[in-house]
Amino acid sequence: xxxxxxxGLSSGSACLATCGMVMFPYLMADSxxxxxxxxxxxxxxITRLIIYAIMAxxxxxFGQAVFKSxxxxxIVPGLLYIxxxxxxxxxxxxxxxxxxxxxxxxxxxxxxxxxxIVLGLTNSLGFCPALFIILTKGSTERTLVQxxxxxxxxxxxxxxxxxxxxxxxxIRKKEVIKNIGILATGLAGVIFLIKGLTNIIGGIING
Amino acid sequence: xxxxxxxxxxxxxxxxxxxxxxxxxxxxNFSVSVSKLPFMKINPRYTGGEKAYHxxxxxxxxxxxxxxxxxxxxxxxxxxxxxxxxxxxPALINDSIDYNGDGEKDFFIQINRKNLKTDLKSFNPKVKxxxxxxxxxxxxxVRVGLLKE
Amino acid sequence: xxxxxxTTGMKKSLGKSLLYTxxxxxxTFMFLTGGKPNFSDTASGIALLTVFILVxxxxxxxHFTGKTDKYRAVLFIVFALSLxxxxxxxxxxxxKAMYFSQADILECKIPFCHLVIPMMILPxxxxxxxxxxxxxxxxxxxxxxxxxxxxxxxxxxGRGFCSWGCFYGGWDDGFSRIRKRPVIKKIxxxxxxxxxxxxxxxxxxxxxxxxxxxxxxxCPFKAVTEFEQVTSVESxxxxxxxxxxxxxxxxxxxxxxxxxxxxxxLCPLGAINSLSNKxxxxxxxxxxxxxxxxxKCVGVCPxxxxxxxxxxxxxxxxxxxxxxxxxxxxxxxxxHYGIKGVPSGTLKNFSRNLFLxxxxxxxxxxxxxxxxxxxxxxLKFIF
Ligand code: SF4
Ligand code: SF4
Numbered sequence: 001x002x003x004x005x006x007x008g009l010s011s012g013s014a015c016l017a018t019c020g021m022v023m024f025p026y027l028m029a030d031s032x033x034x035x036x037x038x039x040x041x042x043x044x045x046i047t048r049l050i051i052y053a054i055m056a057x058x059x060x061x062f063g064q065a066v067f068k069s070x071x072x073x074x075i076v077p078g079l080l081y082i083x084x085x086x087x088x089x090x091x092x093x094x095x096x097x098x099x100x101x102x103x104x105x106x107x108x109x110x111x112x113x114x115x116x117i118v119l120g121l122t123n124s125l126g127f128c129p130a131l132f133i134i135l136t137k138g139s140t141e142r143t144l145v146q147x148x149x150x151x152x153x154x155x156x157x158x159x160x161x162x163x164x165x166x167x168x169x170x171i172r173k174k175e176v177i178k179n180i181g182i183l184a185t186g187l188a189g190v191i192f193l194i195k196g197l198t199n200i201i202g203g204i205i206n207g
Numbered sequence: 208x209x210x211x212x213x214x215x216x217x218x219x220x221x222x223x224x225x226x227x228x229x230x231x232x233x234x235x236n237f238s239v240s241v242s243k244l245p246f247m248k249i250n251p252r253y254t255g256g257e258k259a260y261h262x263x264x265x266x267x268x269x270x271x272x273x274x275x276x277x278x279x280x281x282x283x284x285x286x287x288x289x290x291x292x293x294x295x296x297p298a299l300i301n302d303s304i305d306y307n308g309d310g311e312k313d314f315f316i317q318i319n320r321k322n323l324k325t326d327l328k329s330f331n332p333k334v335k336x337x338x339x340x341x342x343x344x345x346x347x348x349v350r351v352g353l354l355k356e
Numbered sequence: 357x358x359x360x361x362x363t364t365g366m367k368k369s370l371g372k373s374l375l376y377t378x379x380x381x382x383x384t385f386m387f388l389t390g391g392k393p394n395f396s397d398t399a400s401g402i403a404l405l406t407v408f409i410l411v412x413x414x415x416x417x418x419h420f421t422g423k424t425d426k427y428r429a430v431l432f433i434v435f436a437l438s439l440x441x442x443x444x445x446x447x448x449x450x451x452k453a454m455y456f457s458q459a460d461i462l463e464c465k466i467p468f469c470h471l472v473i474p475m476m477i478l479p480x481x482x483x484x485x486x487x488x489x490x491x492x493x494x495x496x497x498x499x500x501x502x503x504x505x506x507x508x509x510x511x512x513x514g515r516g517f518c519s520w521g522c523f524y525g526g527w528d529d530g531f532s533r534i535r536k537r538p539v540i541k542k543i544x545x546x547x548x549x550x551x552x553x554x555x556x557x558x559x560x561x562x563x564x565x566x567x568x569x570x571x572x573x574x575c576p577f578k579a580v581t582e583f584e585q586v587t588s589v590e591s592x593x594x595x596x597x598x599x600x601x602x603x604x605x606x607x608x609x610x611x612x613x614x615x616x617x618x619x620x621x622l623c624p625l626g627a628i629n630s631l632s633n634k635x636x637x638x639x640x641x642x643x644x645x646x647x648x649x650x651x652k653c654v655g656v657c658p659x660x661x662x663x664x665x666x667x668x669x670x671x672x673x674x675x676x677x678x679x680x681x682x683x684x685x686x687x688x689x690x691x692h693y694g695i696k697g698v699p700s701g702t703l704k705n706f707s708r709n710l711f712l713x714x715x716x717x718x719x720x721x722x723x724x725x726x727x728x729x730x731x732x733x734x735l736k737f738i739f
Contacts, residue, residue: 198589
């Protein structure tokens with residue numbers, strides 16, 4: 001759970017940097033009412049949690065069905081870790097980083113009450129390299145509970161960044177926070193890169 | 208206001224100067240005071256935990272420490288128990304250990320000090336594996352991995 | 357003429373320079389000898405005397421020539437080299453190897469270094485314990501005295517610690533001075549924030565694993581101090597990381613960029629020290645009325661702490677380590693040491709004298725032990 005929490009925490013900041021600014025005006029739309037903000041934020045987070053729980057279940061069953069031999073169990077996820085970790089590192093150092101977020105589609109939703117739910121859906125299904133890493137992790141866990149825990153760590157880590165969203169307007173150094181977040185995401189990528197490599201080496205040695 | 212700021216700044220700078228002048232001669236005293244702060248003790252994950260049982264054999268002694276499961280916010284599910292042998296140790300150490308004091312042996316450990324080989328036979332599902340087995344300045348130490356549940 | 361007067365603004369006459377050196381002379385004499393120099397062992401006596409003279413001559417030249425960084429760097433680099441020598445020598449004497457063994461970890465005998473401090477904070481608050489296998493008090497590099505030294509130095513000097521107190525900084529500072537001109541001139545500004553990202557990652561990972569993760573996995577200076585014995589794939593990976601980071605960030609990049617890249621792009625303690633710049637009494641100020649925007653200072657700053665915008669806005673960034681290199685390069689004497697609250701362009705000499713005394717005293721006394729020890733070792737080796 002530790003590494004998924006770290007991954008969530010680091011990638012959450014980048015996620016906020018790209019998606020947060022799209023979501024913010026919608027979540028905060030025409031009210032400064034704390035209760036309304038709290039309700040909307042909770043709906044948003046609960047939607048994400050449910051989606052992650054579903055993904056944890058699917059990923060684990062997929063892993064059980066596909067990664068049968070211990071060698072495959074180490075080497076295939078190891079390779080996946082490396083690929084997604086490289087994507088994550090690339091994302092953090094690439095100059096042409098794409099700041100778009102699937103949450104933009106929320107503009108097409110007319111019912112205001114549905115906005116936080118749609119945002120939760122698009123945010124958690126906006127497949128980014130970090131989510132792919134967690135999916136890989138969930139698919140290789142020994143038990144379903146461990147897969148849930150991995151997703152829970154990721155959820156908690158990334159959600160922490162959304163909690164101060166109501167204050168976003170008042171945070172002055174957004175650019176700095178965004179930069180640090182992006183670099184932290186890259187570092188999380190490096191951690192998983194090493195994890196992937198050790199998985200493969202371990203798989204080869206034990207295989 | 209400007210004047211107050213200037214005076215405060217210069218005062219702060221001189222305070223820095225004084226602190227630096229007394230820092231080195233007073234370092235020992237300051238360090239002793241800091242060492243008495245409540246959090247200034249090494250985490251049991253490093254010290255190996257407190258001694259729980261002390262057994263005396265003919266030429267050597269055996270200390271079984273309290274199991275360590277320390278985690279950040281709550282205890283972690285996996286930890287270890289450390290065992291220390293002191294004194295004049297035989298070339299081949301053989302011991303059966305009851306680490307939780309329930310009267311049942313939890314594992315048997317054999318250490319060959321010549322080829323540094325350590326074997327563990329577990330009688331308790333919570334006992335996992337040998338984490339560390341190493342000669343020390345006082346004899347030999349072993350950490351055996353444990354599960355809490 | 358006017359220009360010459362300005363460029364030599366911090367220079368002092370011989371008599372004045374001697375006068376300013378006198379307090380340093382007396383205090384270092386007291387601190388280094390305890391008031392009673394011991395010459396019973398010739399090698400120790402010579403080592404002590406050499407270091408005492410070196411320290412004071414360098415300080416004298418800071419006043420006499422008006423240059424700061426040029427002389428600071430000498431002691432700073434010698435400090436880094438001699439500390440590595442002392443640590444390695446200590447390892448070899450005590451353990452007969454440059455690595456520490458599992459027994460050393462188990463017996464909590466690992467020397468403590470200030471880079472662990474950021475990782476200690478959360479576990480100390482939540483578990484009321486220190487997550488490092490060292491000694492709390494007593495013995496070589498114990499935790500309590502290192503914490504006191506770092507805390508006081510950081511409160512007074514801020515990131516100045518990184519140019520006047522850190523015993524690692526001298527490594528990349530030294531390598532950054534090898535070439536005359538940089539090969540790589542421009543680096544993306546984004547990287548300046550990397551130490552904060554590293555800081556967040558190591559604080560979190562250390563808290564969650566109760567392990568000083570930076571020391572176990574990242575610290576490039578393990579390459580010149582001590583590291584874990586290579587016994588497994590994991591420990592080999594770690595050794596590989598230490599060596600490549602040392603090679604890349606402490607040797608190759610500093611040589612190519614003429615910047616202290618390890619300190620600028622990796623060190624998490626540097627990030628904390630930068631934040632503490634906000635509260636320290638001493639700062640670096642830009643006298644806008646004197647500055648002609650030649651941007652020489654921007655080019656030489658080894659820590660990417662100055663940009664053209666900073667100069668135009670008259671404010672030095674939080675990354676500044678008060679090394680004085682920009683001041684040495686400034687032809688107008690416009691960038692200068694200052695004191696918080698005192699307007700820029702005023703009390704330049706007073707602020708510099710006070711800052712130099714405080715920071716140099718710290719470096720001199722902090723470094724003296726290991727430099728003497730190294731000299732002593734060298735003398736014994738030669739004769
Ligand atoms: S940045 Fe780190 S290594 Fe560099 S001088 Fe500062 S504390 Fe030392
Ligand atoms: S701004 Fe000047 S004093 Fe500060 S780090 Fe750069 S060169 Fe050194």
